[in-house]
Amino acid sequence: MRTLLSAKNLYHIYQSRKKHTSVVALKGVSLDIDKGEYITVVGPSGSGKTTFLRILGGLMRPTAGTVLFDNQDITKMPEEDLTMFRRNDVGFVFQEGNLQPDLSAFKNVANSLALNGIPYQFRKKRTMKLLKTMGVAHRKDQLAVRLSGGERQRVALARAMANNPKLIIADEPTGNVDYKTSVRLLELFRQLNKTVGMTFLFATHSNHVAGYADRSVELRDGLFLGQHGQNIDLAKLDMTRMVIMDSNNRITIPESIMEQIKNNLEFLWNIEVLEKNKILLSPIEDWSKEEIEKEEGVEIIECPICHIENSSKAKFCIKCGTKF
Ligand SMILES: Nc1ncnc2c1ncn2[C@@H]1O[C@H](COP(=O)(O)OP(=O)(O)OP(=O)(O)O)[C@@H](O)[C@H]1O
Numbered sequence: 001m002r003t004l005l006s007a008k009n010l011y012h013i014y015q016s017r018k019k020h021t022s023v024v025a026l027k028g029v030s031l032d033i034d035k036g037e038y039i040t041v042v043g044p045s046g047s048g049k050t051t052f053l054r055i056l057g058g059l060m061r062p063t064a065g066t067v068l069f070d071n072q073d074i075t076k077m078p079e080e081d082l083t084m085f086r087r088n089d090v091g092f093v094f095q096e097g098n099l100q101p102d103l104s105a106f107k108n109v110a111n112s113l114a115l116n117g118i119p120y121q122f123r124k125k126r127t128m129k130l131l132k133t134m135g136v137a138h139r140k141d142q143l144a145v146r147l148s149g150g151e152r153q154r155v156a157l158a159r160a161m162a163n164n165p166k167l168i169i170a171d172e173p174t175g176n177v178d179y180k181t182s183v184r185l186l187e188l189f190r191q192l193n194k195t196v197g198m199t200f201l202f203a204t205h206s207n208h209v210a211g212y213a214d215r216s217v218e219l220r221d222g223l224f225l226g227q228h229g230q231n232i233d234l235a236k237l238d239m240t241r242m243v244i245m246d247s248n249n250r251i252t253i254p255e256s257i258m259e260q261i262k263n264n265l266e267f268l269w270n271i272e273v274l275e276k277n278k279i280l281l282s283p284i285e286d287w288s289k290e291e292i293e294k295e296e297g298v299e300i301i302e303c304p305i306c307h308i309e310n311s312s313k314a315k316f317c318i319k320c321g322t323k324f
C-alpha cells in the first residue's frame, strides 16, 4: 500500500505567556498512514491527541518534526499553500460537528464546494448525493442548530468529504452522541472506508471507537505507547515499545516482519508478558556466541543446511526445521 502521510519525530510545546510555563504536548511521535487505512489515536484526556491531529491536518505547525503528506512537507508549506491543502486534501470533523449553526444542512455542505468555485448545478447534485450517502437527505433544509447530535455529525462528514479529500481527520467524532447513535456513525465510517476507500484518522478516548479501526495507536503523555490491531509493523516500533493484542488476544504481524523476528527470536528479543493483554518486546544486545553459551548454559551449533545458529539442546533448526 502507498503511504499517504508520514509524520516523523513530532514535538510540540505550548508556551503560556501569562504564567511563563510550557507544556510539552508531543515528545517525538512518528506515524505512517497508508492510503485507505482507518487509524485511531487513542489515549486519555491530555495525552496529546488533538495536538497530534491538528498538526497532521495542517491546522498547526509542530515545534519540531516533519509531516510528509503525499511526499510534501506540510510543516514548511507557505501559508497560502497550506490553506489550499486544508481545503482540498483533508476533511475535518470535530466533536461538535463544527457546522455553521445558522445555516441549513444543505448550505453547510454546498458552501465548502462554493469555496472551490464549483458551479451551482454541480454543487447541488454533489451535496444531495453526499447527504443521501450519509442518510440525512431528508434533513437538508433544517438549520444545523436544530439537528440532532448524530445528524450533525453526518452532515459534518458530508461536508468533510465534499471536496474529495485524501484524508478525513476526526476528533472525537462520536463524543457528543449516545451509544446507539455512535454505533451507527461508526458503522457508517467503516462502510465508507471499505467502499470508497476513504482514509480515516480519528482521535478518541474510547476503546470501543478504536475497535472499529484497522489499527489504533495509543498515546500517553505525548508519546506512543503501543499499537493494537492489524498490520502492525514491528520494525517501525521503537525498540522497547509495547505491542498490544486485540480483544481476541491476537497480534497480526506481516509475514516479512515475522520472518525477521522468527530468525532472531531467541537471541534478539526479550518477550515479557506484562499484563493479560500486554507484551513488552525489548531488544537483547546482539550477544556473542560465547556470551549466549555462558548465559544459557548451552553450546551454539550451526545448522548445516541454512547456517543459522541453534542451541545444542535443540532437536531441529529454528529456521529450516532440519533435524539434528
Ligand atoms: N492551547 C494550549 N495552550 C497550552 N497548553 C495546551 C493547549 N492545548 C493543549 N494544551 C496542553 O497540551 C496537552 C495535550 O493536550 P491535547 O488537547 O492535545 O490532549 P487530548 O489528548 O486531545 O485531550 P482530550 O482528550 O481532553 O481532548 C495537555 O496537557 C493540554 O493541557
Ligand SMILES: [Mg+2]
Binding pocket: 049, 050, 051, 171
Ligand atoms: Mg482532544
